[in-house]
Amino acid sequence: MMNTNALKLFLAQYAQFTPHELEDIANKFTPVVVTKNAYLLRPGEPCTDLVFVQKGCLRLYYLVKGIEVSVWFAFPQSSAIEINSFISGQPSNYFLQAIEPSEIYVLPKKTLEQLYTTEPKMQEMMRNFWEDVILNLLNRFTALQTDSAEKRYLDLLKKPDYLAAIPQKYLASFIGVTPSSLSRIRRKIAQTR
Numbered sequence: 001m002m003n004t005n006a007l008k009l010f011l012a013q014y015a016q017f018t019p020h021e022l023e024d025i026a027n028k029f030t031p032v033v034v035t036k037n038a039y040l041l042r043p044g045e046p047c048t049d050l051v052f053v054q055k056g057c058l059r060l061y062y063l064v065k066g067i068e069v070s071v072w073f074a075f076p077q078s079s080a081i082e083i084n085s086f087i088s089g090q091p092s093n094y095f096l097q098a099i100e101p102s103e104i105y106v107l108p109k110k111t112l113e114q115l116y117t118t119e120p121k122m123q124e125m126m127r128n129f130w131e132d133v134i135l136n137l138l139n140r141f142t143a144l145q146t147d148s149a150e151k152r153y154l155d156l157l158k159k160p161d162y163l164a165a166i167p168q169k170y171l172a173s174f175i176g177v178t179p180s181s182l183s184r185i186r187r188k189i190a191q192t193r
Helices: 005-011 019-026 083-088 109-118 121-146 147-155 159-166 168-175 179-192
Strands: 030-034 039-041 049-053 060-063 066-076 079-080 095-098 104-107
Touching: 005 019, 005 049, 049 109, 060 168, 066 079, 066 168, 083 121, 104 109, 109 121, 121 147, 147 168, 147 179, 168 179
Parallel strands: none
Antiparallel strands: 030 104, 039 095, 049 079, 049 104, 060 066, 060 095
16 A cells, blocks of 8 residues: 555645545555556557555656657646546547556545545645646746757756656656657757766
């Protein structure tokens, strides 16, 4: 049985829960151990679970002409979700994969919807969570449209989790460049420091 303290802290950042409410909600999540490279979601499947990462790292990505494009990384004490499929119920176009051995908590969408009735503060929690997700996605989209690849990489340098856990080929696709372009950017930055 994994410790739910980090999960409770995650929930509490989005709404004011009593300890009893947090305990009740945390108990609805199922702990799952995921092996490296295992998939939690594949294209064509609907995203039916809200996932909290206790340990490890998950990657959300899609394919374009056989090339993987990394969209999102979920680190410990954060969530992983394919928002479009989760909300709409439509099949996903994305893969959700563990890029290292991971321990996660899973909350099925049906259980979440039941919690809206039994624990009404979950509606506020999820509204605030969705707002946070949308703002992060908009910031990422804006950065991809307006910032240079070098600036996007420099921004990653401020996030040591990314550099420690994520292979360079995934980082490259995340900032919108090829691995060789990322190598050139890294060399250029190293020369100027």
